[in-house]
Amino acid sequence: MAIKLKKNNENGQWLKLNDAAQLLQVSEITLRRKLKSGKLKSEIRDGKYFIFVQDTEVKEKKNDLVYFESFIAEKESELRDLKKQISDQKILINALEYQLNLVKSK
Numbered sequence: 001m002a003i004k005l006k007k008n009n010e011n012g013q014w015l016k017l018n019d020a021a022q023l024l025q026v027s028e029i030t031l032r033r034k035l036k037s038g039k040l041k042s043e044i045r046d047g048k049y050f051i052f053v054q055d056t057e058v059k060e061k062k063n064d065l066v067y068f069e070s071f072i073a074e075k076e077s078e079l080r081d082l083k084k085q086i087s088d089q090k091i092l093i094n095a096l097e098y099q100l101n102l103v104k105s106k
Contacts, residue, residue, distance in 0.1 A: 011054060011055045011056075012052050012053055012054045012055050012057075013052070013053055013055065014043065014050045014051070014052055014053075015050065015051055015052075015053055016048060016049070016050060016051075017031055017032075017048065017049040017050070017051060020051040020053055023053065023057075023061050024053065024057065024061065025061070031049075031051060032049075035049065035051075040052070
């Protein structure tokens, strides 16, 4: 996610509407509703909405993202291990079936 941040003098950042939606993990429609109700600080620049997001919200979402990425990496590693175990089991089954066929043919 490529988010372009413009630093503000306050403790937060101005984000484009779509970038804010991605970061905050809400839909753009949800943000637009909050804009209309006055719940969000916003500006219009060159016809585009910019939303002010507090640094604490940005840090929390970034921490969540880092945790999620490490969780995914861990699960991918577990999946690779399980695939290897399945492959090893298939080899063992084939060897045992071969030996069984030899015993049956005697």
